[in-house]
Amino acid sequence: MKRNSYMTVGLTVAILVAIGVASYFLFFKEEDLPVIQEPTPFTLTNALDGQSYNSDNGKVKIVTFFYTNCPDICPLTLRDFMKLEQELKANDLYGTDVELVAITVDPEVDTVPVLENYGEAFQAEPTGWKMLTGDQADIDRITRQLQFYYSKANSGLVTHATTMYIIDRQHDVRAVAQMATAGEKPVDIETIMEDVLVLAAEKE
Template structure:
């Protein structure tokens, strides 16, 4: 894939994010933006993960060969994990969910090692992988775009999703980059709001 195609893909992904944000109602605290269809995926550390578990979730996609955005985001997730533990919400009412969109390369053991590098507490931080078909279906339902490039790299949109206990999308955020971490303060405030209305 040429540089022009990659640039076009990223521009289209950014425009999609802007459109979602533009039409997001701003007169209500965390309005329902959409609903995610229930799914189940392999939890690489244990039993099959069920989305319908009655918990608040912050969902992000990743792939272990990602050189920048994904690991930076996971470092911020590590900080969220600590903050949520201090509030007594981690694992009880709130989960962090990371879904690989490169299951062909991200085998179970590969993801386990990747998760370990971020000092994951498995009681509330779930690492999931599915078949390529399952992954594509789930990503499509969330309007998450990704495309394989040359080698083992991907171009991908950088949206994260906050779901309430009924699997409604209540907020969207940008993943981290070299110049800006994720919006931890805003995310925590939104999670606390949902937890207070659990």
């Protein structure tokens, strides 16, 4: 009898442990990409097609900030955007479910014609890549909400943060990544794609 009791207790403990482990992983799976920020939607001009762009369009977005006179980090990051474009195309997500969004922080210089030429240098396809400019006040509102720091010097150089944002279909920030670092690390495309695939699978 004692042996049977031990077996029963052991089986019960094993079941409870299994349930606990399953619950643990289910809970943390749901919390893998929590809402980090809730920025309001914005409207800017997409220089690649000359059209007004509204970010509240039900698509997942990988958002970076840049300026065309940037000597290092920005062009390196946009080169990695080219790789992300190919990854998104390979997963049949480019433009339909996921967009690459690059917003200038120097709209005084980065006018629509300037950005149009700049986008051509990166072979940016406008179906899924948005290169945005607009009023400084509108861009400042976006950067404040995302807590993205930048400051323009009299020389024209801009000191800026290196955070990129992965935004879900409801326009919430669910993950962040880092821009490329000159001479060090490229954009972590693999991790970004993992997050994007999770968010793309979520219903609107």
